[in-house]
Amino acid sequence: MRKGKRFxxxxxxxxxxxxxxxxxxxxxxxxxxxxxxxxxxxLPAYEPEKIxxxxxxGLDKDFxxxxxxxxxxxxxxxxxxxxxxxxxxxxxxDFKIKKIIDGFVNNSKRDGFKAPTGLFLTDEGKLYIADSxxxxxxxxNQDGSLFKIVGKPVSDVxxxxxxxxxxxxxxxKLGRIYVVAENVVEGxxxxxxxGNFERFFGSNRVEVNPVELFWRRVLTRKQRxxxxxxxxxxxxxxxADKDGFIYGCVRAWYDQIKRLNALGDNxxxxxxxxxxxxxxxxxxxxxxxxxxxxxxxxxxxxxxxxGRVGRIFVYNNLGDYLFVFGDIxxxxxxxxxxxxxxxxxxxxxxxxxxxxTITTFKPTTFGELVLKANSYYVQGYYGKAANIWDRVVKMDxxxxxAYIGIGKNYLHEEKYKEAMExxxxxxxxxxxxxxxRGYRIEYMRRNFALxxxxxxxxxxxxxxxIRFFGDTIRTHYxxxxxxxxxxxxxxxxxxxxxxxxxxxxxxRRKPKAxxxxxxxxxxxxxxxxxxxxxxxxxxxxxxxEELNILLEIGRVLIPxxxxxxxxxxxxxxxxxxxKMREIFIMTVYGIFPLALLxxxxxxxxHVFTLDEAAFYYFIGTIxxxxxxxxxxxxxxxxxxxxxxxxxxxSLVTLxxxxxxxxxxxxxxxxxxxxxxxxxxxxxxxxxxIG
Numbered sequence: 090m091r092k093g094k095r096f097x098x099x100x101x102x103x104x105x106x107x108x109x110x111x112x113x114x115x116x117x118x119x120x121x122x123x124x125x126x127x128x129x130x131x132l133p134a135y136e137p138e139k140i141x142x143x144x145x146x147g148l149d150k151d152f153x154x155x156x157x158x159x160x161x162x163x164x165x166x167x168x169x170x171x172x173x174x175x176x177x178x179x180x181x182x183d184f185k186i187k188k189i190i191d192g193f194v195n196n197s198k199r200d201g202f203k204a205p206t207g208l209f210l211t212d213e214g215k216l217y218i219a220d221s222x223x224x225x226x227x228x229x230n231q232d233g234s235l236f237k238i239v240g241k242p243v244s245d246v247x248x249x250x251x252x253x254x255x256x257x258x259x260x261x262k263l264g265r266i267y268v269v270a271e272n273v274v275e276g277x278x279x280x281x282x283x284g285n286f287e288r289f290f291g292s293n294r295v296e297v298n299p300v301e302l303f304w305r306r307v308l309t310r311k312q313r314x315x316x317x318x319x320x321x322x323x324x325x326x327x328x329a330d331k332d333g334f335i336y337g338c339v340r341a342w343y344d345q346i347k348r349l350n351a352l353g354d355n356x357x358x359x360x361x362x363x364x365x366x367x368x369x370x371x372x373x374x375x376x377x378x379x380x381x382x383x384x385x386x387x388x389x390x391x392x393x394x395x396g397r398v399g400r401i402f403v404y405n406n407l408g409d410y411l412f413v414f415g416d417i418x419x420x421x422x423x424x425x426x427x428x429x430x431x432x433x434x435x436x437x438x439x440x441x442x443x444x445x446t447i448t449t450f451k452p453t454t455f456g457e458l459v460l461k462a463n464s465y466y467v468q469g470y471y472g473k474a475a476n477i478w479d480r481v482v483k484m485d486x487x488x489x490x491a492y493i494g495i496g497k498n499y500l501h502e503e504k505y506k507e508a509m510e511x512x513x514x515x516x517x518x519x520x521x522x523x524x525x526r527g528y529r530i531e532y533m534r535r536n537f538a539l540x541x542x543x544x545x546x547x548x549x550x551x552x553x554x555i556r557f558f559g560d561t562i563r564t565h566y567x568x569x570x571x572x573x574x575x576x577x578x579x580x581x582x583x584x585x586x587x588x589x590x591x592x593x594x595x596x597r598r599k600p601k602a603x604x605x606x607x608x609x610x611x612x613x614x615x616x617x618x619x620x621x622x623x624x625x626x627x628x629x630x631x632x633x634e635e636l637n638i639l640l641e642i643g644r645v646l647i648p649x650x651x652x653x654x655x656x657x658x659x660x661x662x663x664x665x666x667x668k669m670r671e672i673f674i675m676t677v678y679g680i681f682p683l684a685l686l687x688x689x690x691x692x693x694x695h696v697f698t699l700d701e702a703a704f705y706y707f708i709g710t711i712x713x714x715x716x717x718x719x720x721x722x723x724x725x726x727x728x729x730x731x732x733x734x735x736x737x738x739s740l741v742t743l744x745x746x747x748x749x750x751x752x753x754x755x756x757x758x759x760x761x762x763x764x765x766x767x768x769x770x771x772x773x774x775x776x777x778i779g
Contacts (some may be wrong), residue, residue: 125769126363157206157257195238201248203220211264242280254271273289360404382392391403424439474494509528685712
């Protein structure tokens with residue numbers, strides 16, 4: 090037995106050392122997002138392979154502020170827009186210089202580039218160059234000869250004094266040209282294959298701040314004229330996938346990536362847990378990074394390059410977040426300001442504008458497995474994907490998408506119970522709900538006769554007990570309650586919640602009402618804890634294993650006590666008749682309907698699916714409204730208020746609670762500053778003495 094334990098320990102240590110050595114050279118933190126959109130550690134999916142400079146490639150002078158990179162999918166040639174040197178550098182797949190394009194013949198004269206910033210190569214070999222400072226798109230044939238020059242767009246919808254600075258360019262399968270131009274907020278500029286302006290394509294929505302919108306409605310015309318205008322956000326880059334769909338990235342808080350169809354509508358799928366937010370998330374919201382480029386591989390995975398944080402975020406075509414790699418720094422695999430990205434044969438090429446380098450990344454074993462499984466997964470081959478997802482889970486137990494993939498395979502095979510467990514491990518409520526529906530149908534089909542017979546027997550047994558023993562049971566029950574006054578007070582809560590006016594009138598005269606309220610308070614706290622612990626996964630946003638009993642008790646107890654104290658203070662000023670003790674009893678008895686209905690709601694959460702969520706939440710709504718009515722009735726009875734005065738007093742109490750919270754936060758912040766000050770003084774004195 091001991092030998093076996095020692096062997097297991099040695100094996101675990103050995104595997105840990107292997108993983109540590111394998112990924113020791115990766116200088117960046119890799120992570121995925123959990124169901125709360127919080128980063129959790131994950132294995133690296135890509136590792137830096139090599140860094141190439143102008144010197145290592147064989148150039149006569151290094152790259153100078155290069156701004157774009159494009160890989161020829163036919164042969165692996167790499168085209169670099171060497172912006173500062175006004176040239177296009179072509180490198181073969183072995184990273185040896187192939188040719189330098191620093192000009193072309195235009196109308197029998199030598200012509201050149203001025204700050205080329207964007208590149209696109211078609212399947213036919215035509216090279217499109219955004220020649221920014223010359224305000225044109227230059228199209229070269231495969232041999233480097235000039236095919237066409239597309240100049241400044243001309244149209245009635247474009248101002249004549251418009252300064253045209255094309256920055257990026259892409260071309261679809263029909264030869265239509267899409268240009269990102271500086272300070273153009275109307276969308277991408279679309280040209281026909283002949284170079285004529287057609288329209289603004291994929292226009293962005295205006296980002297409106299609700300607060301600013303309110304002020305625009307209340308301010309005068311002169312005041313409104315001094316406010317900043319609502320202007321649509323502009324595109325940062327553009328590319329096209331193998332099917333000719335146009336992808337664009339914009340400067341925005343959300344919806345930064347768009348997949349545009351022929352009508353210019355955004356048809357990108359956003360089914361993943363990060364939704365329509367791309368890049369780093371902070372407390373579930375997008376950090377304002379700077380997405381500078383995007384690339385799409387043959388499986389339609391989206392590689393998003395954030396120049397500000399130096400990271401590449403990878404999403405599948407359903408919007409699921411796959412992994413991240415890269416960072417800001419000076420080590421291999423990090424950048425100063427990455428500006429372009431492309432993919433070829435599984436490798437990722439990243440251009441760093443500040444360093445003037447090209448860094449190549451290759452997938453790790455983990456990354457290869459994820460990409461292969463994901464390829465099957467998005468195509469609907471769940472069985473093939475599941476076999477690989479199993480290997481992924483063994484390597485990285487945090488990788489939720491693997492559990493989801495396994496769950497979808499179980500769902501496809503109609504193994505509903507196994508699917509529910511996999512979806513729970515992957516924190517995928519939608520899949521869990523679908524599996525629950527299937528399991529419910531299967532269970533009812535298998536046990537329908539047993540369930541119906543059990544229900545009929547229970548009804549029959551209940552009828553016979555009431556028919557033959559009803560009077561005896563009632564007599565013993567009432568005699569028992571007379572002998573146990575505290576229990577009688579507790580049972581009286583059911584009368585109070587059905588007849589609150591009469592109930593509170595009589596409850597006021599019961600000597601053990603306060604003790605009964607304390608016991609009911611324990612029941613209320615237990616009900617909420619049971620709800621947190623036992624609500625079905627697809628209706629429960631909390632992880633039961635993370636539950637803190639003391640915090641849960643405080644979450645229920647503190648609001649009740651604060652309500653009682655502030656309500657007593659308010660009603661004392663507003664000529665209320667009830668004492669604090671009576672307000673406490675009223676509040677606890679008033680919350681009882683909600684706590685009571687929480688129990689069947691928790692039970693039914695294991696029966697209802699997300700499609701039936703309205704019925705589930707309806708139970709909670711009934712409990713809440715019932716409790717509000719009982720509390721208001723109690724205030725009217727005990728305080729001798731009208732309904733309107735009871736409602737007004739309750740609203741003032743809520744306002745007092747908010748004010749008290751504000752004062753509490755100010756006090757806490759001040760106390761923190763005081764402790765910090767005392768500690769600083771202590772360190773100063775310690776430094777002076779020592």
